[in-house]
Amino acid sequence: MRHKILTVDDSKTVRIIVRKAFKAFDCEILEAANGVEGLALAAKGSPTLILLDVTMPVMDGVEMLAKLKADPALKGIPVMMLTAEGGRDNVLKIAKMGIRDYIVKPFKEETLVEKAGRIIELRSLADAPSKVRSILDPATLLIVEDKPAIVQQIQDGLKHTPWKVHGVTTQGEAADFCTKTPPDLIMISLSLENDAALTLFRLVRTNPKTKFTPVFALVVKTETAPQQAAQAAGFTAIVTKPIDLIDLEARIAKAMNLDTSHRYFSVDGNCTVMQLPESCTQSVIAEISTYMKGKLAASVDAGHNKAIIDVHKLKALHMGVIKLLLQAMQTCRELGVRYVLVGNPQIVAECRGFEDTRSWNFQNSSEEAKDHLSRAPALAESV
Amino acid sequence: MPATQVITESLIRENIHRAIADVLKTMLGRDCEITTAATQGTLPASQIRGTDEASSPQVVGTVGFIGDINGLIYLYFPLRFAEICTGQLLGLDEAELAQSSDEIVNDAIGELTNMSVGSFKNKLCDAGYPCMLTIPSILRGANFCVEPISSAQRYIYSFDSNGHRIVADILVKCVD
Numbered sequence: 354m355r356h357k358i359l360t361v362d363d364s365k366t367v368r369i370i371v372r373k374a375f376k377a378f379d380c381e382i383l384e385a386a387n388g389v390e391g392l393a394l395a396a397k398g399s400p401t402l403i404l405l406d407v408t409m410p411v412m413d414g415v416e417m418l419a420k421l422k423a424d425p426a427l428k429g430i431p432v433m434m435l436t437a438e439g440g441r442d443n444v445l446k447i448a449k450m451g452i453r454d455y456i457v458k459p460f461k462e463e464t465l466v467e468k469a470g471r472i473i474e475l476r477s478l479a480d481a482p483s484k485v486r487s488i489l490d491p492a493t494l495l496i497v498e499d500k501p502a503i504v505q506q507i508q509d510g511l512k513h514t515p516w517k518v519h520g521v522t523t524q525g526e527a528a529d530f531c532t533k534t535p536p537d538l539i540m541i542s543l544s545l546e547n548d549a550a551l552t553l554f555r556l557v558r559t560n561p562k563t564k565f566t567p568v569f570a571l572v573v574k575t576e577t578a579p580q581q582a583a584q585a586a587g588f589t590a591i592v593t594k595p596i597d598l599i600d601l602e603a604r605i606a607k608a609m610n611l612d613t614s615h616r617y618f619s620v621d622g623n624c625t626v627m628q629l630p631e632s633c634t635q636s637v638i639a640e641i642s643t644y645m646k647g648k649l650a651a652s653v654d655a656g657h658n659k660a661i662i663d664v665h666k667l668k669a670l671h672m673g674v675i676k677l678l679l680q681a682m683q684t685c686r687e688l689g690v691r692y693v694l695v696g697n698p699q700i701v702a703e704c705r706g707f708e709d710t711r712s713w714n715f716q717n718s719s720e721e722a723k724d725h726l727s728r729a730p731a732l733a734e735s736v
Numbered sequence: 737m738p739a740t741q742v743i744t745e746s747l748i749r750e751n752i753h754r755a756i757a758d759v760l761k762t763m764l765g766r767d768c769e770i771t772t773a774a775t776q777g778t779l780p781a782s783q784i785r786g787t788d789e790a791s792s793p794q795v796v797g798t799v800g801f802i803g804d805i806n807g808l809i810y811l812y813f814p815l816r817f818a819e820i821c822t823g824q825l826l827g828l829d830e831a832e833l834a835q836s837s838d839e840i841v842n843d844a845i846g847e848l849t850n851m852s853v854g855s856f857k858n859k860l861c862d863a864g865y866p867c868m869l870t871i872p873s874i875l876r877g878a879n880f881c882v883e884p885i886s887s888a889q890r891y892i893y894s895f896d897s898n899g900h901r902i903v904a905d906i907l908v909k910c911v912d
Contacts (some may be wrong), residue, residue, distance in 0.1 A: 594833025
């Protein structure tokens with residue numbers, strides 16, 4: 354799993370030092386200059402560790418930390434303070450807000466890396482996988498769960514993926530499995546008897562073959578004490594029962610650092626196709642947005658200068674989708690890509706109701722869109 | 737927490753010396769020794785900067801602290817030394833440094849000042865004077881001097897780091 358470290362500091366100097374400190378490790382550094390940017394990047398970029406300064410303009414680190422801890426989706430991200438603000442009382446006050454460590458500046462880069470390494474598994478670049486894996490590549494998932502119905506539910510929910518999902522019921526079987534066939538991801542039920550989940554987790558982390566394997570904890574939503582224990586032990590993610598299988602699939606893809614762009618981007622002849630799914634949640638929009646510019650630029654680089662923005666599967670229009678489509682169109686214009694929209698009657702009708710989208714013209718199908726794009730450029734651009 | 741120590745000149749001197757020496761050693765691997773000290777009054781610009789560097793441009797980092805004790809610390813770095821510190825801090829060689837903008841040097845000096853003042857004021861916090869840092873700012877110029885308000889105590893110290901001079905100009909005002 355490739356870690357993402359978010360450094361939130363108004364000093365570009367500190368952000369450069371952080372980047373320098375981790376350059377030998379397989380991790381991506383995200384940068385924010387204040388708490389507002391930090392919160393936005395924490396939501397969008399899903400970092401595995403946040404390094405947080407205190408004194409910053411716009412929103413300081415204490416306020417950002419409070420907002421982070423109040424957000425159910427973000428509160429699990431470990432935070433390490435990296436700040437010149439270090440009086441005993443200040444440190445105690447901030448420590449009580451739920452941070453994993455506190456470094457007072459000045460600091461040595463080695464200290465930063467060493468302390469971060471206690472929270473996330475840092476892997477040197479030499480050990481990193483050389484090729485980015487995609488959502489279309491096969492993978493082996495191991496579920497350690499004593500309730501067969503849960504294993505079955507996950508197997509059924511993921512059967513459309515190329516992943517092989519294996520279920521075992523005991524810690525011993527899991528240890529054997531990991532030795533013979535190191536899985537790409539492990540899910541361990543916290544309801545295994547005698548704290549077997551935590552014991553197994555430690556075994557997984559001490560086995561060189563599974564040292565960096567993402568490990569999810571499976572637990573009933575209301576059982577907060579085991580969740581906290583799993584979080585403190587360093588489980589990659591907590592998955593609560595009843596399991597939301599769509600969300601689980603997205604989290605697995607993220608934890609295995611899979612390229613998911615194939616879900617939304619494809620090439621049809623000499624056209625790049627960007628297709629939105631039925632339901633565009635915030636995480637889907639963030640995912641598409643992350644890939645968009647790179648995919649369109651790569652397609653221009655390959656000699657394709659036409660794009661179809663296909664929303665015919667979409668069931669409902671909302672502000673997030675509108676912003677995403679505006680961003681797609683703007684990116685196309687910047688790259689000199691000719692584009693057309695494909696929609697369904699409901700979406701077309703909804704677009705008529707908004708000032709910003711009223712003038713959008715849609716084609717009814719991909720075939721019509723391709724036909725439209727094959728005509729003279731002046732006629733093709735639809736917006 | 738009640739104050740456990742009275743703010744004296746020796747406390748200020750030891751504290752700023754420790755803070756600057758710690759920051760330079762930890763972040764830049766440089767040694768630093770205190771050379772001269774003066775208190776009170778307004779010193780001419782040339783005396784603050786030293787006669788040899790009187791006409792050279794300075795990069796001055798400023799960070800304040802506010803709370804039960806208020807104050808402001810200016811750290812004067814001659815431009816050439818500010819560039820050397822920036823290069824060492826960010827791992828830039830001379831050519832990379834020459835290509836980088838003034839903002840890089842400003843930001844680096846702002847951060848070194850932030851760390852130094854942070855280290856200085858954290859000791860004051862632990863001595864019973866809780867206070868918080870302000871955001872750093874930068875002054876650049878060759879011919880200016882700072883006029884303190886009359887109610888503030890002023891302490892000025894010069895430091896030597898391998899032949900380069902740094903001046904700390906400290907203004908402190910205790911809250912009644």
